[in-house]
Amino acid sequence: MTETSALLVSALSEGELIARFTPLLPRGRATLVPTGDDAAVVAAADGRFVVSTDVLVEDHHFRRGWGTARDVGARAAAQNLADVAAMGAVPTSMVVGLVLPPTTPVRWVEDLARGLADVCAPLGVGVDGGDLSAGRQLVVAVTVHGDLEGRDPVLRSGARPGHVLAHAGAIGRAAAGLAVLGPRAEGQDDDGAAAAAVGAFLRPAPPYAAGPAAADAGASAMMDVSDGLLRDAGRLAHASGVEIVLDPLADSVPGDLAALAPVATRLGVAPESWLLTGGEDHGLLATFPEGAELPAGFRRLGAVRAGAPGVVTAPQDAPHAAAVGWDHFRR
Amino acid sequence: MTETSALLVSALSEGELIARFTPLLPRGRATLVPTGDDAAVVAAADGRFVVSTDVLVEDHHFRRGWGTARDVGARAAAQNLADVAAMGAVPTSMVVGLVLPPTTPVRWVEDLARGLADVCAPLGVGVDGGDLSAGRQLVVAVTVHGDLEGRDPVLRSGARPGHVLAHAGAIGRAAAGLAVLGPRAEGQDDDGAAAAAVGAFLRPAPPYAAGPAAADAGASAMMDVSDGLLRDAGRLAHASGVEIVLDPLADSVPGDLAALAPVATRLGVAPESWLLTGGEDHGLLATFPEGAELPAGFRRLGAVRAGAPGVVTAPQDAPHAAAVGWDHFRR
Numbered sequence: 001m002t003e004t005s006a007l008l009v010s011a012l013s014e015g016e017l018i019a020r021f022t023p024l025l026p027r028g029r030a031t032l033v034p035t036g037d038d039a040a041v042v043a044a045a046d047g048r049f050v051v052s053t054d055v056l057v058e059d060h061h062f063r064r065g066w067g068t069a070r071d072v073g074a075r076a077a078a079q080n081l082a083d084v085a086a087m088g089a090v091p092t093s094m095v096v097g098l099v100l101p102p103t104t105p106v107r108w109v110e111d112l113a114r115g116l117a118d119v120c121a122p123l124g125v126g127v128d129g130g131d132l133s134a135g136r137q138l139v140v141a142v143t144v145h146g147d148l149e150g151r152d153p154v155l156r157s158g159a160r161p162g163h164v165l166a167h168a169g170a171i172g173r174a175a176a177g178l179a180v181l182g183p184r185a186e187g188q189d190d191d192g193a194a195a196a197a198v199g200a201f202l203r204p205a206p207p208y209a210a211g212p213a214a215a216d217a218g219a220s221a222m223m224d225v226s227d228g229l230l231r232d233a234g235r236l237a238h239a240s241g242v243e244i245v246l247d248p249l250a251d252s253v254p255g256d257l258a259a260l261a262p263v264a265t266r267l268g269v270a271p272e273s274w275l276l277t278g279g280e281d282h283g284l285l286a287t288f289p290e291g292a293e294l295p296a297g298f299r300r301l302g303a304v305r306a307g308a309p310g311v312v313t314a315p316q317d318a319p320h321a322a323a324v325g326w327d328h329f330r331r
Numbered sequence: 332m333t334e335t336s337a338l339l340v341s342a343l344s345e346g347e348l349i350a351r352f353t354p355l356l357p358r359g360r361a362t363l364v365p366t367g368d369d370a371a372v373v374a375a376a377d378g379r380f381v382v383s384t385d386v387l388v389e390d391h392h393f394r395r396g397w398g399t400a401r402d403v404g405a406r407a408a409a410q411n412l413a414d415v416a417a418m419g420a421v422p423t424s425m426v427v428g429l430v431l432p433p434t435t436p437v438r439w440v441e442d443l444a445r446g447l448a449d450v451c452a453p454l455g456v457g458v459d460g461g462d463l464s465a466g467r468q469l470v471v472a473v474t475v476h477g478d479l480e481g482r483d484p485v486l487r488s489g490a491r492p493g494h495v496l497a498h499a500g501a502i503g504r505a506a507a508g509l510a511v512l513g514p515r516a517e518g519q520d521d522d523g524a525a526a527a528a529v530g531a532f533l534r535p536a537p538p539y540a541a542g543p544a545a546a547d548a549g550a551s552a553m554m555d556v557s558d559g560l561l562r563d564a565g566r567l568a569h570a571s572g573v574e575i576v577l578d579p580l581a582d583s584v585p586g587d588l589a590a591l592a593p594v595a596t597r598l599g600v601a602p603e604s605w606l607l608t609g610g611e612d613h614g615l616l617a618t619f620p621e622g623a624e625l626p627a628g629f630r631r632l633g634a635v636r637a638g639a640p641g642v643v644t645a646p647q648d649a650p651h652a653a654a655v656g657w658d659h660f661r662r
Contacts, residue, residue: 032379033484038417038554039383041484044375048363052370055428057466086369097386097472135388141428141472143384153364153372223369
């Protein structure tokens with residue numbers, strides 16, 4: 001009998017490897033022709049589809065030592081599906097290209113497929129196609145699709161002076177988790193708060209339903225926060241030609257400040273830096289017209305004003321953030 | 332002034348690199364929201380879309396010494412768009428993920444974008460999104476989409492006994508070109524026939540319009556030939572549960588045999604091997620009901636019979652092909 005945990009992908013043909021993990025992948029509610037032919041066919045009842053693509057490269061976006069292959073699959077799926085939600089769409093379908101060094105265990109690839117399924121199956125998203133190649137470095141290339149269900153797409157460019165800036169989902173947690181993972185290599189055990197932060201980094205939980213809900217509530221601009229609040233708010237401000245002024249963090253995200261405090265104290269850093277510059281939580285940042293009722297899950301983070309286009313003014317209670325060059329965020 | 336040809340991607344930020352090549356990419360006739368937001372929005376008037384993905388890895392699928400970056404981009408686009416055509420769909424949209432070693436010249440990335448545009452722009456296909464990452468090895472991950480325009484998708488599984496096997500596009504040319512590229516490293520100049528074969532490998536020209544035309548003509552099964560006629564016919568035979576019997580090559584593809592003869596003679600190989608096992612021309616292999624008029628561009632290659640399911644019987648004039656183990660093609 002073959003010992004699965006020791007079997008390497010180099011021992012299998014492409015067809016054999018595909019046969020191993022295809023049964024682990026979910027068919028979606030929009031899947032009409034699943035993976036296995038030249039192409040899949042996916043329903044797009046709206047008459048439009050939303051599409052976004054990301055590449056994750058080992059030692060750049062993930063390290064095998066940080067967590068399991070299942071975590072890598074779950075994170076790859078989540079961060080891509082967040083881009084669909086950020087347009088106001090409901091995710092429907094995903095395709096995945098893999099580059100695998102010959103020394104990759106077959107079990108690693110199977111677990112990656114399980115991680116994709118962990119995120120996609122509950123949302124009814126199909127993993128409807130893929131491709132495999134050998135290569136020198138692990139790469140996971142994910143393309144996701146979504147259905148606007150009749151909504152106008154919510155772009156980054158619609159924020160106007162007087163609008164309210166709001167956010168749904170976690171903030172600063174993944175950055176705290178990544179900070180914990182560094183020293184952990186030296187053998188330190190995690191306490192509860194640190195373990196939770198690591199979990200938030202390895203398995204981000206974007207608020208997918210908040211995207212369409214924000215669109216329905218009249219959001220004027222939206223994006224997911226992948227590179228940190230300051231940087232991504234700067235992109236939204238730049239695209240919209242407005243200035244964004246952040247509220248004091250003690251007013252806008254007091255619960256997050258308190259939750260991050262134990263980990264921050266242990267590592268000797270200011271939790272404000274994780275809240276302002278930490279990415280990879282893939283929460284949703286949106287603006288709403290003044291007076292609009294924020295949909296469930298969103299809390300106010302600041303305000304939009306004419307001011308200096310593309311500029312984000314840091315919160316009064318994080319003055320050190322003002323030392324960062326804002327030009328970096330004018331993208 | 333910066334010398335563009337010497338500038339490496341490591342000298343630019345991701346935003347600066349994106350700003351270099353985004354203007355080189357075409358917007359498509361179905362592009363509603365182009366690249367630049369969290370996701371693109373693409374029209375799918377049919378209410379369904381076709382999707383396929385491929386990864387191309389340096390030293391596995393291409394070598395920088397073989398041709399230009401523009402060739403790599405053109406080939407990446409063509410081989411993916413052929414998968415859309417093979418479903419009977421018209422290509423509409425593409426997204427591209429790139430993994431770039433820091434030593435990649437910026438000019439190489441710009442030329443890759445030009446190659447994508449060379450193929451996509453004339454077809455009205457938009458390059459509607461992308462992602463960049465650093466990495467140790469060049470990877471081009473392409474996902475393509477198409478519109479069935481009301482047609483039923485043509486799968487691999489619909490061939491039935493009595494149907495005719497037909498093919499549109501080039502066959503054996505890319506394999507001949509690849510065979511030429513090996514010895515050329517020793518400094519040999521190409522004659523006309525060899526140069527044409529190399530061109531067919533570097534810039535395959537799939538018969539995109541033949542896909543929807545075949546669907547309209549009642550094709551019962553279809554796929555693109557990426558791994559060679561025998562192997563891919565075997566996949567179609569397996570999916571359909573039928574046997575495929577190939578006609579003598581001297582009857583079915585006499586022009587191709589003649590065109591390949593000079594290059595084959597020079598390299599001391601039998602041109603039949605390129606015709607039967609050479610891939611990467613991305614022609615379309617289809618079956619049609621008996622008596623159906625073959626659409627323009629298709630010529631008969633053989634017949635479908637009940638026989639042994641998944642088996643391809645080699646042409647009588649290529650008896651050496653029968654020595655190949657057919658199990659490899661029962662996928």
